[in-house]
Amino acid sequence: MFGPGSEFHAFFHDPRWALAMVRATVLEAAHPQIGAALLDNSTFVTHPWRRLRNTFLSLQRMFGADDAVRHREADRLRRLHTRISGTDGQRRPYDAMDPAVRAWVVATLFESTVTMCRLGGQPLEQAVMERLYEEFRAYLAVMDGDADRLPLTLSEFWRYFDRVVEEDLENTEALRIILYKLFDHLPAPPALDGLPTLWATGRAFAGPLVGAVTVASLPESFRRRAGLPDIPGAETLTQTAYLAVGLARFLPEGWLRTDALANLLTAxxxxxxxxxxxxxxxxxxxxxxxxxxxxxSPLPEQPGPPDAAVRPRGAEEFFREVLDQTGDGFVEWPDLAAMARELCGRLDLDAPQENRLYDAFADWWRELQAALDTDGDGRISAAEYAAAVPALAGPALIRVAEVLFDVTDADGNGVIDADEYRALFRTGFRRDLPSADGTYSRAAFVRDFLSFMAGRERSGPYDPVFAQA
Known part of the structure; x- marks a missing residue:
C-alpha cells in the first residue's frame, strides 16, 4: 500500500499535484468544522510556505516505505489534532479528532488526485483508481486505526463524496480567505524575500489564475450553492492549466522533486x-x-527603507511578524501553540518531549496574559503589547528557552552540535554562534533565544522559524 510500488508514489512528484493540493485544501476548508479549526489555529495565511513544506513532509513520511517512520508520524498527527478543538462563530463545536472530519480530509486528497488526472487529459483506469483508493483507505487506517469511516468500495465512495458536498459543505470564511485573500496577498517565500517588485508582478498574474482554476475545478453543485463565480471559459482555462503544468513531468528525472522544491521555497x-x-x-x-x-533608466532612484536584515523591529512589527502566528490581529493561545507545533515538527519530538515543550509555551501564555491583557478579554492586542512592555523576558519565557535547548540537545550531552543545530534551524552553524569548541552552549542558546523573543532583534536562526512565510 505504501512506498515506491504504490500508485500514490507515482503522483507524489507530479507537478499537477500543486494545483490538486490547493483544490483539496479548499474542499477541506468548506467543511464547517475544518474551516473553523483553520481560522482559529492554522498559520496558513501568515506562513503559507511553511505550512506547505510541513504538509509535503508529512505526506512523504506517511506514504514512504518505512513503517516505523509512518507510525511515528501518525502518532505525531494524532497528538497535534488532539490539541485542536473549540467552537465556531455560530457556536458550533469543532474537534480535529472527529473521525468523520479526518475521513473527509483523506477523501479530498484522493478525489482531487483523481480530478487532477482527469483535468490533465489522462483519466485513471478503473483498476488503477481502485488501487489508489485502497491506499488512501490504508492511510486513514494508519492515522485513525480504522479505515471504515470511508466506504469499502469505490462506487460507494462517490455516493459518500456527493452526499458530503451536498449536505455538509458551506461557503465558509476560511474558504473565502483561501480563494480571495490568500493568493492576492500571498507573502513572498524566503527564496524571493528582498525582491518585492518581482514577487508582486508574478503574484498579480498567478494569483487570480490559480484562484479561477481552483473554483472552476470544484464540484458544480457546490459552486452554485456557495455562490462562487462562474467565469466564462474557466473550464477550458482549468484544463489548459493542468495540461501545461503537467508538461513539467517530461523534464529530466530529478529536476522536479516535490521535496526538493518545497525545501528550496522555504530555504x-x-x-x-x-x-x-x-x-x-x-x-x-x-x-x-x-x-x-x-x-x-532615466528615472531617478527613489530612496527606500533600510535593509530589513539589519533594521530592528518595532514592537508592533514584532507583534505582527512573530507573535501573531495566525494573523488575526491578536495573540492568543493558538498563536503560541503554533510556535510549539512548528518546533516539535522540526525536531520530530516524541510524546514526552513534545508535552514538555507545549507545557512551557502554555506557562508563557499565562505569563503574557497576566502581564499584558489589560482589558481582560482573554487575548492580547498589538496596542496592549506595544504599550505595556518593550521587552518581556519573565521566568516562563526563560523556561521555554531552557526546555527548547533540552529537546534540541538530542544526545543529552549539555551542548548543541552541528547536526542538532541543523535539525532545529535547517541550516548550519554561523561563525558567531557556536563556542570555540564548535558547539552551542546552554547559556548562549538561552541568551540568543531571549534576545530574539523579548528584545525584538532580528535573528538569522530564529527568523526562518517564527517570522518567515
Missing part, C-alpha cells in the same frame, strides 16, 4: 546548505540585474 537565502546557497545566488543575481536596469 533561507542566508543559510549555508546547498539549496540556500543556490537561492542566495539567484536572488543576488536578480538584484544586480535590477540595479543595472535602474542605472540605465
Amino acid at each position: 533561507s537565502p542566508d543559510g549555508d546548505d546547498p539549496a540556500a546557497r543556490t537561492v542566495g545566488a539567484v536572488r543576488d543575481g536578480v538584484k544586480r540585474a535590477g540595479a543595472l536596469f535602474r542605472l540605465l
